[in-house]
Amino acid sequence: MRILVTGGLGVNGCWVVRELIEKGHTPVIYDNRSDFSLLPDLSGELNLVVGDVLDFANVIRAVKENNIDCICHLAAVYPDAADANPLQGFQINAMSTVYMLEAARIMDCDRVVFTSSVGALGPLTDEYLYPTLKPVGEDVPAYPMKAVYSASKVASELMGLNYKNLYGIGFVALRYAAIFGMGKKDPRHGLHNILWIQMVENALLGIPTVLEHGGDEIMDMTYARDVAHSVVCGVLAEPTPEHHVFHIGSGRRYTVKQFADAVRAAIPGAQIEIGDGRDPRNMGPRAYYVMDISRATKELGYEPQFTLEEAIKDWVMWMDRLGIQPTAIPSAGGQGGSFSR
Numbered sequence: 001m002r003i004l005v006t007g008g009l010g011v012n013g014c015w016v017v018r019e020l021i022e023k024g025h026t027p028v029i030y031d032n033r034s035d036f037s038l039l040p041d042l043s044g045e046l047n048l049v050v051g052d053v054l055d056f057a058n059v060i061r062a063v064k065e066n067n068i069d070c071i072c073h074l075a076a077v078y079p080d081a082a083d084a085n086p087l088q089g090f091q092i093n094a095m096s097t098v099y100m101l102e103a104a105r106i107m108d109c110d111r112v113v114f115t116s117s118v119g120a121l122g123p124l125t126d127e128y129l130y131p132t133l134k135p136v137g138e139d140v141p142a143y144p145m146k147a148v149y150s151a152s153k154v155a156s157e158l159m160g161l162n163y164k165n166l167y168g169i170g171f172v173a174l175r176y177a178a179i180f181g182m183g184k185k186d187p188r189h190g191l192h193n194i195l196w197i198q199m200v201e202n203a204l205l206g207i208p209t210v211l212e213h214g215g216d217e218i219m220d221m222t223y224a225r226d227v228a229h230s231v232v233c234g235v236l237a238e239p240t241p242e243h244h245v246f247h248i249g250s251g252r253r254y255t256v257k258q259f260a261d262a263v264r265a266a267i268p269g270a271q272i273e274i275g276d277g278r279d280p281r282n283m284g285p286r287a288y289y290v291m292d293i294s295r296a297t298k299e300l301g302y303e304p305q306f307t308l309e310e311a312i313k314d315w316v317m318w319m320d321r322l323g324i325q326p327t328a329i330p331s332a333g334g335q336g337g338s339f340s341r
Helices: 014-021 056-065 079-084 086-104 147-166 193-206 224-236 256-266 294-300 307-321
Strands: 004-008 026-031 046-049 070-073 111-115 171-174 178-180 208-211 219-222 243-248 272-274
Touching: 014 224, 026 056, 026 193, 046 056, 046 070, 056 086, 070 224, 079 086, 079 147, 079 256, 086 111, 086 147, 111 147, 111 224, 171 224, 178 224, 193 208, 193 256, 193 307, 219 224, 219 307, 224 243, 224 294, 224 307, 243 294, 256 272, 256 307
Parallel strands: 004 026, 004 070, 026 046, 070 111, 111 171, 171 243, 178 219, 208 272
Antiparallel strands: none
16 A cells, blocks of 8 residues: 655654554655654655645645555644644644545545544543543544644544545544654654653763652553554554544553653663652643543554553664664753753
8 A cells, every 4th residue: 555644754754654664555755854864764765755735736746646545644733833823823734634635535545544632622521630530532522722733633623524424535533642752852842742751861861850740640641653553553444444533542541650660661770750749741630631542442453552661662772773862851950850831
C-alpha cells in the first residue's frame, strides 16, 4: 500500500513512516520542510514532497503522481500558535483536513486517518477526574469551550464523518491525550511536554531535576511510538471500522513518580527529586485523566506496544542511535528545578 503521511518528518510522523516501512508499505512524506533530523538513517530512501497542506493543487498532484491508496493527516499547528493567529490556525488545522478528504474523493483513495486530540472534547465532569478517574470514552460530548486548536479538531472530525457518509470514504479520527517521546522539546509542541523531556534529557547530561510538587498525579502517558502504531492500525484495520472516532492512550495509569522511577531504571545515576501532591504542570485538576481505548482495541486492533519503562529505554536508545544530543532544561533557579507552565 502507498500511503501519504502529512507531517511525516515530525515527532509523531517519523514513527508512522518507520512502522509503515517495517510492515512492507511505502510511505510518501508530505511536509513543509526537508528536515530529516528524526529520520537521518532513511533520508536517502524516502520519497518526500515538500509543500504546504493548504496548497490543494500540490496535494492533488502528490496523491496522483504517487498512486496513493491512503492518507495519514498528521500535519498541524499547536494550540498556542493557533490561538495567536486564529484564521491561519483554523485554515491549517481544519481546512487542510477538508483538502485531504477532497483529494481522497477525487483520486479514489480508500481511507483518511486523521490525528485529532482529546482537546476536541468539552469540559470533563468530575467522574473522569481524580479520584474517580473513569476512563474517558468517545461518548463524552465533543464541544470544547476554548482554543482554536480544539475547535479545528472538532470541525475536522465532523467533515470526515460527512465525507464518509456522502462518498463512502473510510475515515478514522484518533484522539490523544499526553504524548511523550524524543523530539518534543520545541516550544511549538507546548510547554506541557517539557516535563518529560526535562527528566530524561537532564538525566542523560547528569543534571539534577527537582520538581517541587506533583509526584502523586495520575495520568495517561502515551509514548510517541504507540501513537504512531495507532495511526498504522487505523490505516490497516479490516474490515472498515464501524465508528469514526477512537480514543488512544497507554491503557494504564501512571504517576509522575513512576515516570521518574522508569527514568532511573533506564538511565543509571539519574538524579530526580519530586515532591508529593498533584498537578506537576500547574495546569489545574482538569488536565489529568485516562483514556478508554476499548473501542480502538476492538475495531482497530490497537494495543499499546510499550510499558513506561520500555518506552523510556527505547527513547534513550533511539537518541543514541540517531546521534541526537540531549538538551539541558534547567529552571530559572539553575540546574534542575521545578517545572512551571
